Amino acid sequence: MGTTSSQDFSTLNQPNIINYHKVILFPLPFQGHMNSMLQLAQILHSQGFSVTVLHIRYNPPRPSDHPGFDFHPVDVPSPVAELEAVEGDTMALISLLNVTCVVPFRESLENLMGESSDGGDHVACLITDICWHFTQAIADEVGIPRMVLRTTSIGSISAFSAVSRLQKNGLLPLPESQIEEVIPEVAPLRWKDLPIVPTRNPKDFFRLLADIDRATKACAGLISNSFEELEEVKLAESRRSIPIPFFLIGPFHKRFPSSSTPVAGKLLQDQSCIAWLDKQSPKSTIYVSFGSIASIDERDFLEIVRGLANSGVPFLWVVRPGSVRGHEWLVTLPPGLLEGKGHIVKWAPQREVLAHPSVGAFWTHNGWNSTTEAICEGVPMLSSPMFGDQRVNARHVSDVWRVGIHLEGLLGRDEIANGIGRLMGDSSSSKEREEMMKRVMDLKMKVDGCLKPGGSSYKSLQKLTCYLFSSCQPEKL
Structure with missing residues (x-):
């Protein structure tokens, strides 16, 4: 910009x-x-x-x-x-x-x-x-x-x-x-x-x-x-x-080209995910990332795994080291559970991912940077806030701006699969997604204008x- x-x-x-x-x-x-x-x-x-x-x-x-x-x-x-x-x-x-x-x-x-x-x-x-x-x-x-x-x-x-x-x-x-x-x-x-x-x-x-x-x-x-x-x-x-x-x-980041945005942090971005996204259909994929601080227990991790698998939606998932308590990185998964369904990386170039034409939704903790980056790219959100202001942002996403769905703290596989289905516009919720997309694209236009x-x-x-x-x-x- x-x-x-x-x-x-x-x-x-x-x-x-x-x-x-x-x-x-x-x-x-x-x-x-x-x-x-x-x-x-x-x-x-x-x-x-x-x-x-x-x-x-x-x-x-x-x-x-x-x-x-x-x-x-x-x-x-x-x-x-x-x-x-x-x-x-x-x-x-x-x-x-x-x-x-x-x-x-x-x-x-x-x-x-x-x-x-x-x-x-x-x-x-x-x-x-x-x-x-x-x-x-x-x-x-x-x-x-x-x-x-x-x-x-x-x-x-x-x-x-x-x-x-x-x-x-x-x-x-x-x-x-x-x-x-x-x-x-x-x-x-x-x-x-x-x-x-x-x-x-x-x-x-x-x-x-x-x-x-x-x-x-x-x-x-x-x-x-x-x-x-x-x-x-x-x-x-x-x-x-x-x-x-x-x-x-x-939004600060919109004043810079994606490649030159000032960033900090120890985690290196895995560019392989962009090549993987290139192979997916337009608006078919959900991007999943819960930020640089929050951690979850093994039970919640496995429910997320099964929820993603049951949704049938291709996914790109950021699982950074330490994000699952008690594990250096990934928990051992049942063989074949996620095979061919998605791509897991330790960290991703988030702005490039959200701007990618194959990404149709963002499952997020609703940190403020992530929330505004999604709005700037016109991507609706599935909200799982962890603590602090993330909860405020998530409520505004679902109830004020109405550009996403709040999981309300539920990390059960059925709730996850249902939320993803609604957000991605399955047969029973295509109108709901259409209305969300209209609202988030309106906010994107306001970003461009401001x-x-x-x-x-x-x-x-x-x-x-x-x-x-x-x-x-x-x-x-």
């Missing part, structure tokens, strides 16, 4: 272009978060900013993949063993890093600010992942504006706020008998859709939410990998509850550029 070039600044009349030229970015060390931050870095670089990326050494980016950026590691004192000990507990890891990163991050930021005052590019802004709440106090100390990148949906803002309010009112955890009920204040979300992340210490989770909310309300602005036409109602709600500038400039000159994301990026070059002063907008 077309990217706003740095030449567009000639129309912006910004007097401080020479003085404020650098942005410092600090991503969270998880693949989805890292990818979004690196994509944002590339977008800002295309707008004329120099980019410095501060990062911890845990799950670091590969600087060689991004020669236009400066990378500076933040030396966290926590031993790698300590970090790995909580690796399976995302909330515990984020809470730990928000404590152990304080001193080394302050030192790194002060050093970069010192280089700026000694004749280097002046720093316009610090942009951190929204989960790095401790950075707001440090930005205030050193006198630099801080903005946050929200890598999840705008709709999840009200959902996380609801979690905090309900917990304070003593309504969590909820009895199992009520989890299917709709919560009026965040309808159509049900109680089971609340973005609660399993953790060994639930108090730390609620404390983390409160810290993130407090730091976000104190920051200079929020950047989102979404677009206004997709979340117009939720955007209006969020602007009322968080009185800071919002910049919806997504990034063109005059579109909502195009204009929002122009406003963000002005905002940064004016050193994040709202009155300059």
Whole structure:
């Protein structure tokens, strides 16, 4: 898709272009978060900013993949063993890093600010992942504006706020008998859709939410990998509850050719799946991937296997190492069960897969990157959210945008086969698929329009550029 070039600044009349030229970015060390931050870095670089990326050494980016950026590691004192000990507990890891990163991050930021005052590019802004709440106090100390990148949906803002309010009112955890009920204040979300992340210490989770909310309300602005036409109602709600500038400039990945999208992560993409897809009929295949973090037990894995087999639909399935608990990779399968029915890889070039003409549906965990990538390619979804904001996204896919089917937590072989049949438009559900396809193609057209000159994301990026070059002063907008 077309990217706003740095030449567009000639129309912006910004007097401080020479003085404020650098942005410092600090991503969270998880693949989805890292990818979004690196994509944002590339977008800002295309707008004329120099980019410095501060990062911890845990799950670091590969600087060689991004020669236009400066990378500076933040030396966290926590031993790698300590970090790995909580690796399976995302909330515990984020809470730990928000404590152990304080001193080394302050030192790194002060050093970069010192280089700026000694004749280097002046720093316009610090942009951190929204989960790095401790950075707001440090930005205030050193006198630099801080903005946050929200890598999840705008709709999840009200959902996380609801979690905090309900917990304070003593309504969590909820009895199992009520989890299917709709919560009026965040309808159509049900109680089971609340973005609660399993953790060994639930108090730390609620404390983390409160810290993130407090730091976000104190920051200079929020950047989102979404677009206004997709979340117009939720955007209006969020602007009322968080009185800071919002910049919806997504979908980020659509600003780059597929081959040049900035990515991070340890897993290598298996290109063999593209050759396999080339042999399938148009819209005949379901693509299955549950992201880079979630894991399932062996029982669920075998139910997925039998559900896929019983559906009779060709499938491309990503089973990354560690995605089945207790197994290095694949579980031993009954002979011949999947033979000739599909193709299994450890990781796939997802954007290319979703854009492939043989792919007719996507079975997903509904992480935000995966959800928007499916919408951008006009691919309907089968939803199996695992935790957190994935549940919010899945409910919007099925009940708000109506471009997919929610499995409602059921991973039985019959439910899986039935869901795939409905999504792919078998004889009993061809009209249902036809209507879903019409809606998802309408959203795809809105994506294409929002990034063109005059579109909502195009204009929002122009406003963000002005905002940064004016050193994040709202009155300059």
